Amino acid sequence: MSATEFPRTDRSIVADDGDAYTFCSTCAFSHACLSQGMDKSQLRDLHMLVEHIGPLHAGDHVFREGDPFEAIAAVRAGTVKTYTIDRDGREHVLGFHLPGEVIGLNAIAEDRFPCNAIALDTVTLCRFSFPKISILAARLPRLQQTLFQLLSRDIGTASLLAGDWSADERMAAFLIRLSRRLAARGFSAERFQLTMSRTDIANYLRLAPETVSRVLKRFNDEGLIQVDRREVELADRKRLEDIAGAILQQP
Amino acid sequence: MSATEFPRTDRSIVADDGDAYTFCSTCAFSHACLSQGMDKSQLRDLHMLVEHIGPLHAGDHVFREGDPFEAIAAVRAGTVKTYTIDRDGREHVLGFHLPGEVIGLNAIAEDRFPCNAIALDTVTLCRFSFPKISILAARLPRLQQTLFQLLSRDIGTASLLAGDWSADERMAAFLIRLSRRLAARGFSAERFQLTMSRTDIANYLRLAPETVSRVLKRFNDEGLIQVDRREVELADRKRLEDIAGAILQQP
DNA sequence: CGAACACTTGACAGCCCTCAACGTGAGTGG
């Protein structure tokens, strides 16, 4: 069992501000960091409280359920899975987090992490001390607004999977949303690699792993996608979007 | 069809600050409003931006999907249902909101309300202009923290119903959580009135109305509850909590 | 090479949805 990497503060702080503008361009905070209205000194303030974490490797935990909440983090590279284990030992995947997305926001309410976070591949993170960023947000309206928006957005995405959708609808929506998120970050929207196992997808979509397998095969046979192991190509995006339609109408 | 009441700004502003301390004691902002660390003048600032709305009557809309987002609101009295209508015309209930609870937080991200809100009975609200409360939050760390916590909490509750729980688990969890929320606001935890229809409950729990009816009847026959029309008494809270267990372990 | 793991494929059953009919209570108007 690997140690929890995230709460540690004795990690070396990578101060590679030199390429900060490059890797931050796709970050959730980029609007707050890079947009107009924030001068050099303010930008330095924000970069001052960023700690670069990693690289973590597949299976390393970013944080664990019950850990005291001290910071949120933006994924810089790789994929992070957040999940909980319920009373009966079943895993519930709350989400997969791609570069630019923020994890830990649901820990603010209780001051503890209500879930685990684990790296699915090689992951690097930007760690933001929450007390510090709160103080800074009081001086920077745009940053405060960004935080409010990030939190608000998570409420919406959390209720997205809550509906009583069919397995086909869930899977199609999963693929389309993943594709869109990857595209927004500069990756190919049509062809990509699933960084998570079938079981992870099943636990996220609240399906059985067998059902995930069957639906993917049927989508493949019907020409909607081409799937080989974890490689996926969206062959008929339009029909996929049509299947997922009712779910995707939500942002 | 009734008009949307909420976005209007030409409503009479009820300035009954005289009993502000009374009705606000159970409000989500009470910690920010009434706790230490906020002096008289700051308290006045917060009360200044509160607009009292209502009374609305059963069937009146507080806001509608697509309305521009200008303000959040705390329920003072009554029950508000938030819901969406999907492409296929099916209603999805996002939540029932009791006195002291805040609605509209999921509108921040898109600057529009992503759902409808309707009064289930006679409802009064406190309306907080969001731009104004944001500015105030920058000056009052405690208020900022309260807002962050409210947003963060909603992420958790949104993912609560996302699991693939059985109808029994969902219903038990629904009753227990409703009971706890009512108790936290000074109402009886054991005996209460359902302000929503069976269909509303079904659309919230993602079940068919018939299933809701059947489960309630079985719970009644098994001595877990006593239900007569919309009157409910929790006869065996312990067993109910046991059934709901896996869901309730989340905050 | 062998073991562990992820994934696939098939058979079967169970939960819950759908469809349908009926019962009940509140409100209305005569």
Added chain:
DNA sequence: CCACTCACGTTGAGGGCTGTCAAGTGTTCG
């Protein structure tokens, strides 16, 4: 006071989707 209407709620029968169980295949890694 009663008949009527209408929405809401209950109850029953049947079927479909998807979970469970089981076995087999393929891949990775020691």
